[in-house]
Amino acid sequence: MSLAVIYSRAQIGIDSPEVRVEVHLSGGLPRVAIVGLPETAVRESRDRVRSALLNAGFSFPVSRITISLAPADLPKDGGRFDLAIALGILAASGQIPAGCVAGMEFVAELSLAGELRAVNGVLPTALAADNSGRKLLISVANSSEAALLESSNIYCAENLPEVVAGLTGQKQLPSPAAITKPQAESIQALPDLNEVYGQTHAIRGLTVAAAGKHNLLFIGPPGSGKTLLATRMPGILPQLTKSESLESMAITSITGKPLNIQEFGRPPFQSPHHTSSAVALVGGGSQAQPGEISLAHNGILFLDELPEFSRHVLEVLREPMESGQIMISRAARQATYPARFQFLAAMNPCPCGYSGDPGGQCNCSGEQIARYLQRISGPLLDRIDMQIEVPRLPLKEITNPGKAQTQSADVRTMVEAARQKQQQRQGFANAQLNNQQLKQYCQLHEADTQFLLQACEQLRLSARAFTRVLRLARTIADLEAETDIRSHHLAEAIGYRRLFAQA
Ligand SMILES: Nc1ncnc2c1ncn2[C@@H]1O[C@H](COP(=O)(O)OP(=O)(O)O)[C@@H](O)[C@H]1O
Numbered sequence: 001m002s003l004a005v006i007y008s009r010a011q012i013g014i015d016s017p018e019v020r021v022e023v024h025l026s027g028g029l030p031r032v033a034i035v036g037l038p039e040t041a042v043r044e045s046r047d048r049v050r051s052a053l054l055n056a057g058f059s060f061p062v063s064r065i066t067i068s069l070a071p072a073d074l075p076k077d078g079g080r081f082d083l084a085i086a087l088g089i090l091a092a093s094g095q096i097p098a099g100c101v102a103g104m105e106f107v108a109e110l111s112l113a114g115e116l117r118a119v120n121g122v123l124p125t126a127l128a129a130d131n132s133g134r135k136l137l138i139s140v141a142n143s144s145e146a147a148l149l150e151s152s153n154i155y156c157a158e159n160l161p162e163v164v165a166g167l168t169g170q171k172q173l174p175s176p177a178a179i180t181k182p183q184a185e186s187i188q189a190l191p192d193l194n195e196v197y198g199q200t201h202a203i204r205g206l207t208v209a210a211a212g213k214h215n216l217l218f219i220g221p222p223g224s225g226k227t228l229l230a231t232r233m234p235g236i237l238p239q240l241t242k243s244e245s246l247e248s249m250a251i252t253s254i255t256g257k258p259l260n261i262q263e264f265g266r267p268p269f270q271s272p273h274h275t276s277s278a279v280a281l282v283g284g285g286s287q288a289q290p291g292e293i294s295l296a297h298n299g300i301l302f303l304d305e306l307p308e309f310s311r312h313v314l315e316v317l318r319e320p321m322e323s324g325q326i327m328i329s330r331a332a333r334q335a336t337y338p339a340r341f342q343f344l345a346a347m348n349p350c351p352c353g354y355s356g357d358p359g360g361q362c363n364c365s366g367e368q369i370a371r372y373l374q375r376i377s378g379p380l381l382d383r384i385d386m387q388i389e390v391p392r393l394p395l396k397e398i399t400n401p402g403k404a405q406t407q408s409a410d411v412r413t414m415v416e417a418a419r420q421k422q423q424q425r426q427g428f429a430n431a432q433l434n435n436q437q438l439k440q441y442c443q444l445h446e447a448d449t450q451f452l453l454q455a456c457e458q459l460r461l462s463a464r465a466f467t468r469v470l471r472l473a474r475t476i477a478d479l480e481a482e483t484d485i486r487s488h489h490l491a492e493a494i495g496y497r498r499l500f501a502q503a
């Protein structure tokens with residue numbers, strides 16, 4: 001009898017490798033075998049495909065049907081191969097012309113009635129299919145996500161008969177963009193800095209952090225506005241490029257969470273609660289799903305009340321903070337997800353929160369405070385370029401604010417200009433400058449080198465802190481559009497490193 005080959009795509013981590021679905025009909029006792037070590041879900045798909053074909057008015061061949069999904073060693077779960085299997089059976093049994101599936105890929109689950117259902121991770125799949133040069137057919141239910149790609153090589157359909165009509169030229173199938181209605185509700189305004197009174201030092205710190213993608217920790221008593229300030233970060237960040245945004249949204253797509261198309265181009269801002277588990281934070285579970293750090297890729301990971309996170313959770317953050325990615329190993333599979341995020345955190349200075357606060361009464365002992373601070377390990381602190389004290393505002397400054405407040409839009413303009421300088425000079429943000437590049441891009445005048453060495457000596461800053469100060473100073477100079485780093489840039493940078501001077 002006959003053989004048909006249909007292409008589909010699996011989903012592993014952020015990758016979406018090609019899967020070849022071969023369907024072979026032969027004589028012998030009628031039975032269906034699926035080879036290629038598929039998991040339970042693929043075996044279930046055999047039953048769905050049978051019902052879908054029958055209910056959509058096609059016949060299910062009464063012969064021996066062998067279905068192979070290759071390569072065999074890929075984990076293949078979910079119903080994403082249903083449509084490819086169904087079309088393979090139709091082609092192999094001559095119900096559709098074999099040539100009509102050439103140059104195409106199919107990724108959709110089937111309902112028992114023959115409707116095309118959405119799959120998780122359609123965005124990375126669409127990206128991979130688009131790069132392969134084949135056309136991709138998906139469910140209408142996935143169209144708003146796939147529309148982000150603005151590709152003319154993607155089509156969508158409601159159900160199996162519509163797919164067949166499209167493939168045989170009886171009907172023109174729409175592209176995802178053509179059927180995605182622009183969402184009516186307007187973009188939700190981001191929280192603005194103009195709601196913050198005073199705290200000019202902290203706002204300046206936030207600006208520098210945004211400009212160079214530096215990691216930042218706010219320290220101050222309860223109610224001083226740390227959370228208020230941190231949640232204003234998204235409003236001062238530049239938009240992502242199209243490819244950056246697709247990359248970030250592809251990760252959300254894998255988790256199956258609905259994408260908010262309106263947020264396209266906006267850097268993600270993830271703020272997991274301090275009760276979050278290590279798996280929730282870095283990813284894992286039986287499906288090796290991405291965690292918060294990957295959802296924050298190209299954006300911000302904000303950990304409020306930092307010492308309240310379990311020590312283990314904070315430990316597992318260290319490696320991805322260094323490498324910008326996370327590899328998750330589970331018994332059955334392995335997945336690597338990108339996780340290049342900017343780290344933002346807030347904490348109280350002691351268990352009661354009022355250590356160092358002029359008005360507060362802190363009763364914490366020195367030992368209690370030391371133990372509290374030790375919850376954040378040295379290696380983690382080491383990766384935080386900026387530590388900023390946020391003192392409690394005098395009440396009269398809140399009730400009677402004198403000066404005009406800072407507008408987020410103005411700050412964003414400054415940040416964008418400084419980022420552009422970095423892009424032109426080295427192609428990435430200053431926070432990612434390595435030691436070699438620091439030498440190249442952060443040369444100091446002789447007098448300034450002396451000044452910095454002296455300051456480091458006085459403050460007992462380590463050699464590591466020295467390079468951090470240089471990176472920060474580079475960003476501060478970029479904010480002023482200065483080519484050379486000068487002593488006042490250095491002085492400001494040193495000010496952001498004083499709290500844990502030894503780190
Ligand atoms: N500088 C400020 N300007 C305006 N409101 C403030 C300021 N600081 C604190 N507040 C008010 O106090 C509340 C608590 O601030 P929050 O950011 O939650 O403090 P923290 O996180 O430091 O404990 C905020 O919701 C805000 O209404």
Ligand SMILES: [Mg+2]
Binds near residue numbers: 226227
């Ligand atoms: Mg808070």
Ligand SMILES: [Zn+2]
Binds near residue numbers: 351354363
């Ligand atoms: Zn205290």
